[in-house]
Amino acid sequence: MTSTSEDLISLRSPSPSPSPSPSPDSTIGWAELPALMSLMDGAEKHGPAATSTLDTLWVLYDRVLRVSPDTAEAPDRDRFLLSKGHGPMAYYAILAAKGFIDPAVLPTFGRFHSPLGHHPDRTLIPGVEIGSGSLGHGLPMGVGTALGLRARGLSDPAVWVLIGDAELDEGSNHEALAYAGAARLDRLHTVVIDNQSATHGWSGGIASRFSAAGWSAVTVDGRDHEALHRAFTQPHPGRPHAVVAVVEPKN
Amino acid sequence: MRDRFIATASALLDEDPRAVVVLADISSDGFQDASRAHPDRVINVGIREQLLVGATGGLALAGLRPIAHTFASFLIERPFEQVKLDLGHQAVGAVLVSANASYDWPAGGRTHMAPGDVALLDTLPGWTVHIPGHPDEVEPLLRDAMAGDDLVYLRLSAQSNGAARPIRPGRFLTVREGAGPVVIAVGPVLDDTLKAVEGLDVTVLYAATVRPFDTPALRAALTGRAAADVVLVEPYLANTSAPFVSEALHDVPHRILGLGVAREELRNYGEQHEHIAAHGLDPRSLRDRITAWLPAPV
Numbered sequence: 359m360t361s362t363s364e365d366l367i368s369l370r371s372p373s374p375s376p377s378p379s380p381s382p383d384s385t386i387g388w389a390e391l392p393a394l395m396s397l398m399d400g401a402e403k404h405g406p407a408a409t410s411t412l413d414t415l416w417v418l419y420d421r422v423l424r425v426s427p428d429t430a431e432a433p434d435r436d437r438f439l440l441s442k443g444h445g446p447m448a449y450y451a452i453l454a455a456k457g458f459i460d461p462a463v464l465p466t467f468g469r470f471h472s473p474l475g476h477h478p479d480r481t482l483i484p485g486v487e488i489g490s491g492s493l494g495h496g497l498p499m500g501v502g503t504a505l506g507l508r509a510r511g512l513s514d515p516a517v518w519v520l521i522g523d524a525e526l527d528e529g530s531n532h533e534a535l536a537y538a539g540a541a542r543l544d545r546l547h548t549v550v551i552d553n554q555s556a557t558h559g560w561s562g563g564i565a566s567r568f569s570a571a572g573w574s575a576v577t578v579d580g581r582d583h584e585a586l587h588r589a590f591t592q593p594h595p596g597r598p599h600a601v602v603a604v605v606e607p608k609n
Numbered sequence: 610m611r612d613r614f615i616a617t618a619s620a621l622l623d624e625d626p627r628a629v630v631v632l633a634d635i636s637s638d639g640f641q642d643a644s645r646a647h648p649d650r651v652i653n654v655g656i657r658e659q660l661l662v663g664a665t666g667g668l669a670l671a672g673l674r675p676i677a678h679t680f681a682s683f684l685i686e687r688p689f690e691q692v693k694l695d696l697g698h699q700a701v702g703a704v705l706v707s708a709n710a711s712y713d714w715p716a717g718g719r720t721h722m723a724p725g726d727v728a729l730l731d732t733l734p735g736w737t738v739h740i741p742g743h744p745d746e747v748e749p750l751l752r753d754a755m756a757g758d759d760l761v762y763l764r765l766s767a768q769s770n771g772a773a774r775p776i777r778p779g780r781f782l783t784v785r786e787g788a789g790p791v792v793i794a795v796g797p798v799l800d801d802t803l804k805a806v807e808g809l810d811v812t813v814l815y816a817a818t819v820r821p822f823d824t825p826a827l828r829a830a831l832t833g834r835a836a837a838d839v840v841l842v843e844p845y846l847a848n849t850s851a852p853f854v855s856e857a858l859h860d861v862p863h864r865i866l867g868l869g870v871a872r873e874e875l876r877n878y879g880e881q882h883e884h885i886a887a888h889g890l891d892p893r894s895l896r897d898r899i900t901a902w903l904p905a906p907v
Contacts, residue, residue: 433672481700487670489698492690498660499695502631502667502675509629509649509673530691533657534664540655 386455388416394451398467398474408445410553410580410605411520415452417586418518418549427457430485434515437503439488441496442522442551443477450474450483458485494528496521497548501534504546504598516545523552523564523602532567538598539572546598547590548573551580555608568600580605610765611708613747615639618676618706621755622647627674628755633661635679635708662688665703666695674704674755681707681723681764689729697733702758706751710766711845711870712884715877724870727819728849730762737761737779738820740796740844745773746817753778768797768844768881776817781826785813790838790903791830793850795819798890802842805895809903811840819843822853837863840899842890846870866902868895 386394391412418438425435440449447467454461459473466472473482477491488499500519507515521531538546550564560567565575574594578585580603589601615636621628622643629650630640637644637653644651650673654660658679665677677684684707685692696703711724730736737759739750747765754761774782781793784803787810794802795816803813812830816823831837839854841847848867855865870888877887885891889898 437670489694492694494659495663495691495694498663498691499667499670499699501654501660502664502669503671504667505649505652505664506629506668506671506673509668510626510671530659530663533654533660537654537657537660 391451394454395447397464398447408447410551412448413581414549414603415448417583419452419456421587422590434512436516437487439496439500439519441490441519442525443490446478453485493525494530497531497534501538504543518547520549524555527556536571542596543598544596548600550602552602552604553608564602573598573600575600577602610744610747613744617748617751619643622650629668629673629675631665631675631677633658633679658683658688659691662691663695666699669701669703676704678706680709681726685726685729686723702760704754704761706763708765712881713767715879715884719874724845727845735760736820739763739818741817742770742796742799743773746776750778766797770800774815779818781814781816781823784815787811790840792840795843798842798844801892804892824857827857837861840866843869
C-alpha cells in the first residue's frame with residue numbers, strides 16, 4: 359500500500375489549520391480532541407504529561423507527517439517515534455482522529471485486553487512506530503531508522519522523535535544526538551517538549567545541546583500552532599533538526 | 610575467530626543489500642575496506658554502546674538485517690536494556706556478534722570479561738545463541754544467522770578447538786558415544802572436555818548452538834540408559850544451561866554436573882590458560898570433577 363509521489367507532495371504542502379486529514383475516512387479535527395481524550399480514563403493518567411504534547415502532536419500529524427492509515431506500512435512513509443511514552447492519551451486521541459485506530463477502543467485504555475497501554479506497544483497499535491515507556495530509547499532508534507532509510511536509498515522520508523526535557527537526562531540521548539550531528543543525519547528531527555520538569559534543569563538551554571553537536575535547533579512556543587509549523591518545516595540542509603517546544607511548567 | 614567474522618561479514622555486505630554492520634570503534638580497523646565499499650552500511654557510532662544497540666533496533670525497523678559488534682561486556686552487559694527493549698520488545702531481529710568472551714584478555718581484568726552474557730540473554734525470549742568452537746565454524750553460523758530475521762547472538766572467543774566440526778546450526782553434534790553419562794561440551798571447551806573423558810564410558814555432545822537448547826538430541830542420547838546423568842561444560846558461567854537440561858528432562862529423574870566459569874571474581878591477570886585452570890576447566894581438573902561426581906559402581 360505505497361502512496362504515489364503525487365499523494366506525498368499534496369500531503370506535504372502547507373495548509374491552514376485545520377487542514378484536510380490525510381485519512382479520507384476521518385473528519386475529526388482539533389476541536390474534538392478533548393472529547394476523544396475524555397474517553398480514556400483510569401487510575402494513571404500521567405497528569406500534565408498527557409497534554410504537554412497535544413499541540414505538537416496535532417501539528418505534526420495534521421500538517422507535517424506524510425503518513426496515513428493507508429501508508430502506515432509504506433517504505434517511504436515519514437516515521438514518528440514517540441520516545442516519551444508516558445502520558446500517551448494525546449497521542450492515542452490523535453491516532454484516532456486521523457483514522458489509525460477506532461475511537462471505540464479509547465475507553466479500553468489500560469485494560470488487560472486493550473491495545474492501548476499507559477505506554478504504547480508498536481505491535482498492538484497500527485501506525486505506532488516504536489514501543490516506548492523507558493526513557494531514552496527513541497532517539498537512538500530514530501538514529502538507526504534514519505541510517506537504515508539512507509542505506510536503503512530512501513532519501514525522502516523524514517524521521518521524527520518526540521522526547522521530553524526530563525527525558526533528556528538519560529545519557530543515551532546524548533550518545534545519539536552527538537553522533538547524529540557528526541553524521542549529518544539531515545532526515546532526523548527531534549521535538550523536545552519542554553515543560554521544565556528536568557530535576558536539575560538545563561542551564562544554557564536545551565537547544566544549545568543540539569546546536570553544539572551540529573544540529574539545526576530552534577525554540578518555540580509549544581502551544582502556538584503556526585510557530586510550531588514554521589519550526590517543523592524550517593529548512594536545515596545537511597544537519598539534523600531539533601525543535602524545543604516550550605509549554606507551561608509541569609509543577 | 611574475529612578475523613573470520615570480519616571476512617564473512619564483509620562478504621555478506623557485498624552479497625546482501627539488507628546487511629549492515631554497526632560498530633562502536635572495536636574492530637573498526639578490520640572493516641575499513643568494507644566501509645569504503647559500503648559507506649552507508651558500515652556504521653561506526655564511536656564509543657557509544659547504548660546507541661550501538663538502539664541504532665541497531667532502528668536499522669531493523671527500517672527493514673535492514675543489522676550485525677552489531679563489540680566486546681561481549683559492552684554488547685550485552687552494558688546496554689542490556691537496549692537489548693531487551695530496542696530489539697525484542699520492538700519485535701525486530703538482529704545479529705549481535707561479540708568478541709573477548711569470558712577471559713580472552715585476562716590481563717585486561719574484570720572490565721573486559723563477560724562470563725554472564727549468555728545467562729543474561731536467557732532472561733529474554735527468542736534468542737538463538739551460537740558459540741563457535743573454531744574459526745571455521747564462524748562462517749556457517751553467521752551465514753545461517755543472516756538468512757533469518759530473528760534474534761541471534763554469536764559469541765566469538767580466542768579460545769579454540771584444534772579442528773572445526775561438521776556442525777549443523779541449531780543442533781548438537783554427537784562426537785563420542787558411550788553407555789554412561791552424557792557430556793555436553795559448548796563451543797571452544799570441546800577439546801579439553803574430550804581429553805578429560807578419555808577412557809571414560811561417556812557420550813559427548815558438541816554444542817556450537819546452545820539456544821534453543823537441543824532437547825531432542827539430549828533425550829535421544831539418554832535413550833535406554835538406566836540413569837539420566839548429564840555433565841555440562843560451558844565456557845561462561847557454570848550451570849547456565851542447567852535449567853534447560855532440567856526442562857528437557859522434566860519427566861525423568863536426573864543428575865546434573867554443571868562446569869564452567871565461577872561466579873566469584875578472580876582479581877587475577879595473566880594468561881587465558883591460567884584462567885581456564887583457575888576455573889577448573891583444564892582437562893585434568895575437568896576429569897577429577899567428573900569422575901568424583903560419577904555414581905560409584907554398584
